[in-house]
Every structure is written in C-alpha cells, then in structure tokens.
Amino acid sequence: MDEPELTGMELPTVLSATRLKQAPAEVPGSMTVLDRDLIRASGARDVPELMRLVPGMMIGYNSGHRSNVNYHGLNTTEARRLQVLVDGRSVYRPGLATVDWTDIPLAIEDIERIEVFRGPNTAAYGANALMGVINIISTRPELRQGTRLKITDGNRGVRDLYASHGGAVGNTHARLSLFAKEDTGFDFDDDGEDFRDSRRLNAVNLFGTTQLDATQSLHWQVGAKEGSNQVDNDYTVLARPTDDDFLYDRLVDAHDDVSDVTARDYFAQLRWKNELSPTHSIELKTYAQHVERLSEWRACDSPVVFSPELRALYEAGNVYPRRINYILRDRGLWGDPEFYRAYLVNEDGLPPELLPLVESVVAQHAAARSGPPSCWDINENLRETRYEAELQNTWQMADNLRGVVGGNLRYDQAKSQTLFGGKVENHIGQLFGHLEYRPFERWMLHFGAMAEQDRLSGSSFSPRLAAQYFIRPTHALRLVYSEAVRSPDMYENNARWTYTPNNLSGPAVTDTEYYAIAEAPGGLDQERIRSSEVGYNGHFHRLGLSIDVRGFYEDIDNLISEPLQIVNFQPTNESSARFSGAETQIDWSATRQDRLRLTYAYVDFTASNRLDQRLTARNSGSVAWLRQWPAAINSSLIYYGADRLNERRFERLDGRLAKRFAIGTSSSLELAATMQYRLDDEGLTWPENLYESRDQYYLSAELSF
Template identity: 75%
Template structure:
C-alpha cells in the first residue's frame, strides 16, 4: 500500500499515461484561445506555461461564493488556510504557519502592494476595494520573490479590478442579514474626453463573533466606508494611462489588549474590585488613502514599456486608559525585566495569589531553580511583591496610552517587455520604494527604509514541446541587506494545452520594521494613582536590529491541462519546501524575543479541477495534502494536513443562478473546520437597459468548533444575508 504522502500523485501518473495515446494531436492550437494569467512572471501566459501553480478565481466564482470579504473567497484556493484573530482581523496563509500574522504572502491590488511595511501583515477588512469591483483574483501558489521581491515568500495574491469600460452605467446594491450585516454599494460609470471611469462608494458593517468561550459578549464589530475612483485614459494610438484613487475610514471594535501585570483575584481588596470593573476598550480607527498611475506605451507589436507609481498612507489609531498595579513603574521590576523578561511573567502569577504562588518565598525559589534568576536579585522580587501588597487597599495606577501607527509607502517601477524572436521573449525592469512607519509607542518615533529592485525573466522555446524559463530578482534593502532570488523551470508539452513542469526557486522574506526595529514601551501620560518615584514603565521591547532574512528553497513538479472540448482544466502539484531562519516568536511587549532560530518544511500535493460540465453546470474541486515539520509550535497551528473545497454552480431556467460550496480542513489551530455555503439569485429584467438581482446567501457550519480560536463563537451555526442589486 502506498504511503498517504504519495497518493495525491496517482492522478498525475494516470492522467499522463492516458494522454500519451493522443499526445500528437492538435499541436498547433493557438495559445490565444486559452485562458491566460498575468501575475506569475509579468508575462501574459496560458496556465500550462506558468512556472508554478496558479489559481484564478474569476468573476463568476466570486459572485457564487456570496462572500463579503476577500479571505472568504480565498478558501477556494488549494492549500490556503484562513484564520481569524477576531471578527475584524482575518489572516490568509498559504500552507499555514502562524495563526496571528500573515507574514509571508505578498498581496497586490492592481499591482499595488497592500502588505503593510511596519507590521508585516495585511488588513483584509480595510482594503479600499469593494468585492463587487473585483474582476478576478490570481493566486500564485508558491514562492515568487523572483517576480515581486521579498515578502512574496510563500505566494502572491493579485486582486484585479474590473476595468471601467466593463462597468458603465449605474449600480446600486444593499445587503442585510443576521450578525449585524448591513452593507451598501453604489457605482457610476462615466466617460469624459478620451477617458472611461468608474466611481464606487461602499460601506460595510457587522457585529463580529457573538460571544467568547465563557459566554461573554465579544466586542469585535466593524464599520467602514470607502470610495474608489478608477479610470483609463487613451493618450494616443499606442499609449494609455490607467489611474486609481481611493480612501477608506472606519472603526474596528477591540477589547483592551494591554497585558495587566497584576490581575484582580480577590475583590475584597479595593485594587482588585476597581480593576475588575475597569472595561476600557482599545477600538481602532482605521484610515487609508492611495493614488496610483500606470502608463503603458506599445512601442511596437513586440515591445511594450510601462511605468507604474503609487503612494499610499495607512493610519491605525488606538488609545485608551490603562490601569495596573503601581509596581509596573517600579525600578526594581525594570531591573528584573532587564535580567530576563520571563521573571516579570512569573511575578504575574505571584501577584495573583494563586495557590502556592501566594508564598513569596516559594515563588522566589521557583524563579531561581527553574528560570535561573540570579540569587542576588531575590530581594527585588520580595520588594515588588511587598509593594503590590501594600497598594491593594488603594486605587490602581492609571494612565493614558496609545498604540497609534502611521505607515506610508511610495514606489515607482519601470518594466520593459520584448519579443526578441518567435521562440524567445523577456521582461525586465526595476523599482525604487520608500517605506516609513511612525509610532511613539511602538517605534519611539519614526523608522524608514529604502528598497531597490532589479528583476528579469527569460522564456525560451527550443522546440514546440519544450519551454524553458529563467528569472532572478536582485534586491537591496537598507535595513536587511542584499538578496538574490533565482528561479528556473522546464515544461514538456504533451499537447499545447497540457504540460508537465519542474520548478526550482529560492525566495526570501525581509524582517519587517516591527520585528527588527521596535522600540516599544508605554509613556505614562496623565498618570494617576499611588505611584512613587519614576513614571517609567518597566517593560521596553527593543528589536535586535540584526535579524537575517528568512530563506526558502522550493521544489515543484506538476501537470496542467486544459481539455478545450470538455471545458475541463486540471492542475496537479507536488512540492517540497524548506524555510530556514524563520522569525516565529510572538511579538508582545512582555515577551519580545524575535530571532532566526525556527525552521519549517512542507511536503505534499495539491489538486484543482474546474469543469464546465454543461452549459448550465460548473463543478470545481480543490484538495491539498500538507505534511509539515515546524520547530516552533506557533508555526504548527494553522497547517491542516487535509483541506479542500467542492463547488457546484448552476444556471437554471428563468434567469435563476445557484451555488453550493463545501469547505473543509481537518486542523486549523487544533480545530476542525467544515462549512456549507449556498446562494440562490434571481434576475428580473425591468427594461431593455435595467434589471434587478435578488440573492440569498446562507452559510452553515457543519462543525461545532470556535473559528480558529475558542473565543471566536457564534450563537448560531447559520449566517444568512439577502442582497438586492439594481443596474440601470
């Protein structure tokens, strides 16, 4: 019996054998008849020519999901793991790793990176682009630093907007449902001079998860409003200018996430009683602004020059009044923190008076024997415990703090695409980028960075059955140094639309500013309470400043085939990936020790099948098997060994559309996930130029687990919402 690791390869072997008998047929089929992808190498390619694995989620699929947010659409991507910190913070990780951060995926919107430079993450809820304006989502499943630079370590998601010429007229949509869902969308397409444009405005609101695992209300609702203006201007017969502007503002509910050193444990004391009643929240006000220009000049039918530039600014503003024991301003506690941040965490248990921890002598000896506290520092422990005990009959220390963060990015890129010969083409270019992050709390001011890139890809056909690809990205990062990321690939074509591929690539991820350059402490503004002496908070988390880049080596073999007569496309991938020098530690002020000591290895296979079974029926299946090794337990949390989806889309008589989609994963942060989504929509033609669409979306959880975390709980397994859309 074959090992489960190799079972996913059986379809590839059988399919290859079955096609051998007609491999010589139709060798001259024009590639222009095939679906194409744009994001893999910056060259327009058919799926069978891509040096890697691609998933393209088209407009029909996006609509069929009924999804209100992009991460839910990405559940259709094999190997993609979707996790939630709370109702406002989703993470998409390819093949998994850490549940709290999506540090290793480059995310683009029309070629503009929305990967935050300061915190190495993507705020999916705050992207100023409506789902209704998305034409397609292209996902390169695997490392693609060679094309898009560091941070495309495990994959690239490119979200492509519907061009304005395809969205003229007026479109109004309202969506309402349970869990506080209230969405509004409106767009107007218009023409002026040599330009076509679309103005979209939208708002989104919901209440997030209902309760935590203790049954308490969960404050994780969100509200946002956004505007997006997109246009194309024809400058001449050969030149066009695409432009886009957008802004977003909103608020994300978030409970106070300050880590209290001395949590309340006995409300007979004034301190504990006041702390138990203290319910300050740290809601986040989010604002985003961007402007983007993309100039294209077709110098000849075989030569195109492009220049793209954009500027964007993100603000995440969060401030509240924190309260804690006066000992957090104790010089003795700071000395203990400087000796090792584990010691204040142990003192946290002591101050809670939990069992034998209430005996300071026992606790102090535990610190020495287990955690290695130098014995000469034991008097400091006694002093901190005594100071807190003396303060418990009084008020806590309270002060105003914030975790405000502002991030800015400017980038300009030039790209040159040339068909050098019938069997040889290339794309090459370079870019300059400036990133800045500013926060008095997280960085002690401002940190900036400059990145320069040079990239190139060469595609060569020595024979009609062979396609060879080579590419490289040279990147100089002022904070992280120089890196070179290569990729080589070879395709053997069984038919023009059926190829076997072998790919080797290397990729890097640069430490973000937060990991490497944090200078994180809390300033005691408007301090009140029984604080004597210093007003300096005990914890100071400083980035090491010398973190290395994470490095990945990837090996892939696969098959991609498109059966034109059947409307059937198949992609099968086998992979072996290793990531070294990983930065996997939790980044908390009381436990800030990032290093490059972690390692992960992913081995397995993925399959995706898309079949237009009839003119009315479309079937889509995905499956991923991932066998993984991770030295850091945090990188084991969001990797499901088995995951996938099954979708059936149907067009019924009477202009009725329906979809039924199953999503499943056997292990997401040690929790099973299974959900069945259904959507039914009816179109009513009002006039020759106007129509009304009504759609009902229903999602039903087949499991009874919290979503990613135990506190992410809904009171009902069902979510439903009704949409009404008017086009005229």
C-alpha cells in the same frame, strides 16, 4: 504547434506569474484564477473567504475583523509571507508584516478576477512573496458602465451598501464606487462572554483609464477608507485583582476602558503604458499610500509597573515579572515570602542576589493596595507610509524568445511612539528580469531573478528556473526550482515597544518608565525558502475541462516565528519548516448550464517551532457546483473542508440562489440569498471564536441601470 483543437478557441491568460501574459500551461508554476462568475457565485463578502477556493490556502481568524491568509500554514496569528497586490499596488504593510484584509479600500463587487500564484515568487515581486502572490484585479471602468446600487442585510449584524457609477468623457472612462460594510463578528468567547469584535467601514474608490493616443494609455486610481474595529482593552494588568477587600482590586476590576481601533487608508496610483509595437512595450507605475491604525485608552495598574526594581527583574529575565504577577494577585503567596523565594529560585532559576528586588516590589504593591491604582493614557497608534515607482520593459526578441526587465524603488516609513519609539524608515531597490525561450517546438525554458537591496535587511538574490514539455498546445508538464526570501519587518528588526505614561494619576511612583520593553535585536537575517515543484496543467477544450496538479517540496530556513508582543519578545532566525505534498484543482464546464469545480491539497509538514505547527491542515479542499437555470435563475453550492486549523476541524456548506429580473431594455434587478452552514461545532481557529448559531444568511438586492 497549430492543431485543430485550437481553431476558434480563445485561450485564457494570466498576468501575475512572471509579469508576462501567458496561457496557464506556459506558467512556470501553479496558478489559481478566481474569475468574476466564481466570485459572485461564492456569495463571499471578503477576499479571505474567497481564498478557501485556492488549494493549500489556510484561512484563520483572530477575531471577526482580523483574518489571516497563509499558504500551507505556519503561524496562526501572523500572515507574514504572502505578497498581496491590488491592481499592482502592494498592500503588504511594512511595519507589522501583515495584510489588513478588512481594510482594503476595494469593494468585492469591483473585482474582476483574483490571480493566486501558489509557490515562491520573489523572482517576480521581491521579498515577501516567500510563499506566493495574490493579485486582486479590478474590473476596468470601460467594461462596467452605468449605475449599480446594492444592499445586503443578514444576521450577525451584516449590513453592506454599495453604489457605483461609470461613465465616459472623451477618451477617459471612469468608475466611482462608494461602499460601506459592517457586522458584529463572533458572538461570544469560550467563557460565554460577549466578544467585542464588530467592524464598520466606509470607503470610496475612483478608477479611470485614459487613452492618450493609439499606443499610450493611463490607468489611474485613488481611494480612501475610514472605519473602526472593536478591540477589547488588551493591556495586561501586572497585578490582576482577585480580592474585593482592597480598594485597588475593586477599582481595577471595575476599570474597562475600550481600545477600539480607528482605521484610515488613503492611496493614489498611476500606470502609464506605451505599446511601442506589437512586440515591444514599456510601462511605468507609481503609487503612494498611507495607513493609520489608531488605538487609545486609559490603563490602570499597580504603581509597581513603574518600579526600577521591577524593570531590573525584567531585564534579568522576562519570566520573572510573569511569576511576580502570580504572587501579587494571591494574598496567600505575597504574604508568604518563604514560599515565593523558594519558588522563584528553585523553579525559575532566579539568582538569589535578586531576591531583595522581589521583596521590594512585593512591599511596594502591598503598600499601594489599600489605595487607588495608577492610571494613565496609553496608545498603540501606528502610521505607515509607502511610495513606490517601477519601470518595466517587455519585448519579443524573436519568435521563440521574449522577456521582461525592470527596476523598482520603494520608500517605507512607520511611525509610532509606542511601538518604535518614533520613526523607522527603509529604502528598497529592485532589479528583475525574466526570459521565456522555446529551443524546440515542444519545450519551453524559463529563467527569472530578482536582485534586491534593502537598507534594513541587506541584499538578496532570488532565482527561478523552470522547464516545460508540451504534450499538446494546452497540455504541459513542468519542473520548477525557485528560491525566495522574506525580509524581517520593521517591528521584528526595529521594535522599541513600551508604554509612555501621559496624564498619570493615582499614587506617587518612583519612576515614570514602564517596566516592560520589547526591543528588537536588529541584524535579523532574511527568511529563505528553497522550493522544488513538478506539475501538470491541461485544458481540454472540447470537454470544457481544466486541470492543474502540483507536487512540491519546500524547505524554509532562518524562520522568524516569535509573536509580536511586548513581553517575551525575542525574535530569532532559529526556526525552520518543511512542506511536502500535492495539490490539484479541476474546473469543468460540464454543460452550458453547469460548472463543477474541485480543489484538494495534501500537506505533510514539520516545523521546529510549536507556533508554526498549528495552521496547517493535512487535508483540505473545496467542491463547488454552479448552475444556470431557466428564467435567469442562478445557484451555487460549495463545500469547504479542512481537517486541522489550529487543532480544529473546519467544514462548511455554502449556498447561493439568485434571480435576475429585466427592467426595460437596459436595466435589471437581481435578488439573491446566501446561506452558510457550519457542519462542525468548533470555534473558528481559536476556541473563543464562537457563534450562537451554526448558520449565517444574508439577502441582497442589486439594481443596475
């Protein structure tokens, strides 16, 4: 298929779709590539904000330092269904099935590109790539030598520092990066109260490449991060104070011990590659990582939270303690037995024989209310560790046939006395393979699959079939069918969340076992998606224009939608969801100085669980204009919009203006200003996520030498 339009043209390639290096038109699915120029022009300080440039990606915030990135939506508070890789290392946490975007120890200044596979990709990366894969790729140290110093300062407490130095010793190139980041998060909640959600982090990353000989290379990386995230004390007081006539109410109301999270991350990874020939290579990668999220505080509550009678009511139905909460905090109710007896029995279905338990709990609390509350040390500490090793073999078997096969072994561990009652371990083994075959000049067929054995979730097999017809060498129509799974995380399948009291003070209690316990049922099945896709990818070289269009239908069964919480925790596989729609992305280098970019997604959906009906915008997208002006001035203007994110509209206009000054022959200084302006006046995802002003700005200065 040699054609004049390819003369002198270097086709772009992607690496993350099938583990084979491919041109965009050859990929069996839809890819979004965010390159270094686009990342820099966006002015984004965090990866989730970059994901707004990806069609169909829904970005939500629980707090200023906790964001959720979901492809096509589903639960607003948990992002469980995207595999996220940093240089091939998974940062998808096994314990709570989430990604801590704030705490990834990689500076955004060190990111070369981000490849996003939009659609199921368990066939290439195993369970948890249910909806897609985000692969964050660092700039190789040999491509970024010298020293860079950068400072960023702005409103909302923004203050970021970055420093890196790259050098070479013999056949080894390395880059050491140090960075710090902080901001104050949202300003206030919907009640006008201060929102304690600031963050602070410091991190170090050392990345190196060593050329062992003509065919063998080593890529190695180590990193560490420490920081803290402000979190309001989230312990829910059973008998919430409402009456200053009682000592208990006054002391509990005055008690406000913080439960800020201390976050620490450590990792080391190594990748060895041997180019045996121009058509055959083998690669071995391994890594170890450890994550700590430590939160400790002192809780105060009524001594009835340790009552065996309340535990018996909780075991009969967790709705009953919630109703008792209403009763205990209203003297008019707990002083009127006839009312609450009828209310519990008639409205909530409490068996009449359990009424004596209710009366006992009410009496215990009434007796204790004139004195101080019970107080004890509490924690939600969690430590997670992962070890992984993977071997893959890539070879070109014939001019029209190539493939990759490999295997992977992983060990995951989560330790928390509060969340798991100790330690949970898992062992995962994977075998994968992908074939790319051209039976005719204009046709390409793909077959890929992953077989996986998970000790906690059982075995699974995830296939993908695709066919492409090439209209021209860089223009292809595609048809894709794939299946993928997500394994229940350790919390969903192995939780034993309860609070063990330490250093208990206050009135005597009849027992020291907390009444509530979230105990996972075990035996949950894997979530499964069946996806069909038709699409087009084309690159018009003479016009500098790239277009990708995707039409999709996705059917998810065995969905686990229940939130991770200590009360009302009943995870099941009873939910389901269906997504259908279309997406497009257009990237056009209109002139040598102007780059225009458009994304749009239309998503029609149904979900059986109301919690999965919130974070899907029916219409969403972005429009960007990047411009290189004379005198080394660069500007960007980007619009983001979504018509419904947790029932809220989102529209924002971002602008960045930068000027580079040459200093001598090898040094430069760049000054940049970034401005973000919300075009709507709604809370970000949740009503309490509010700012005093619609605009955010920050200034940065970067010195390179």
